Amino acid sequence: MINRIAILMDRSGSMTQIREQARKAYNDILDTIKAQAALTGQETYVTGYAFSDLVSTISPIQRAGRVEKMHSNYPAGNTALLDAVGVAMEDLGVYANDPSTSLLVIAITDGQENRSRRYTPEQIRYKIALYQGRGNW
Numbered sequence: 123m124i125n126r127i128a129i130l131m132d133r134s135g136s137m138t139q140i141r142e143q144a145r146k147a148y149n150d151i152l153d154t155i156k157a158q159a160a161l162t163g164q165e166t167y168v169t170g171y172a173f174s175d176l177v178s179t180i181s182p183i184q185r186a187g188r189v190e191k192m193h194s195n196y197p198a199g200n201t202a203l204l205d206a207v208g209v210a211m212e213d214l215g216v217y218a219n220d221p222s223t224s225l226l227v228i229a230i231t232d233g234q235e236n237r238s239r240r241y242t243p244e245q246i247r248y249k250i251a252l253y254q255g256r257g258n259w
Contacts, residue, residue, distance in 0.1 A: 124223045125166040126183075127155060128210035131192070132231035134174040134201040140232070145195040147230050152189055159186045169213065173206035174199035175237055183213075200237035203229070208241035211249050218256055225259045 131148050152168065159166035168189045170181030174197065181189050210227045217223045253259045 123164055124217075124220075125159070125164055125186075125226070126214055126217055126223055127166065127168045127186075127226045127228065128214055129168060129170050130203075130206045130210055130227065130229040130231070131170065131172045131180070131195070132174070132201060132203065132206075132229070133172045133195065133197045133199075134234070134237075135198050136201060136232050136234050137195075137197040141195045141197050144230050145192050148195075149191045151228060151230075152186075152191060156186045156189075169210070171206055171210055173202050175202060177202060177206045177209045201231070201234050202237040202239070203231055203233065203235040204238035204241040204243060204246050207246055208238075208249065211246075211253065215253065218253055218258070221258065223258055225253070 129148060129151060137144055155166060155168060166186040167183050168186045169179065169183040172178050172180045207227060214225045217225060
């Protein structure tokens, strides 16, 4: 089994009060992924994304053991949560038909969506239902 994981970090202004906790959560999740990959010997890839007004890649896809921890977190702007989920699902979606691949999206957020322009709630619900139906999400 090959694991492909996207970690989404909310860097919007509403995260200011919990920015250090969010950074620590990102690093703790990454440490857990690395430890499980080493323990199981499973090939595991991680991509890190940050989002506020826009979605950006903060760690391009690479083996889990090579992904660096997040050293700083400076929240600002609004929250394009749906766009972040949609972009991550699109990127992982190229592996969706591979039965030997497991796909996972993890979001660290306070959940206050207010900026997405590319994806609507309906589109994300549809994508989630479609992808979950494939059995490897």
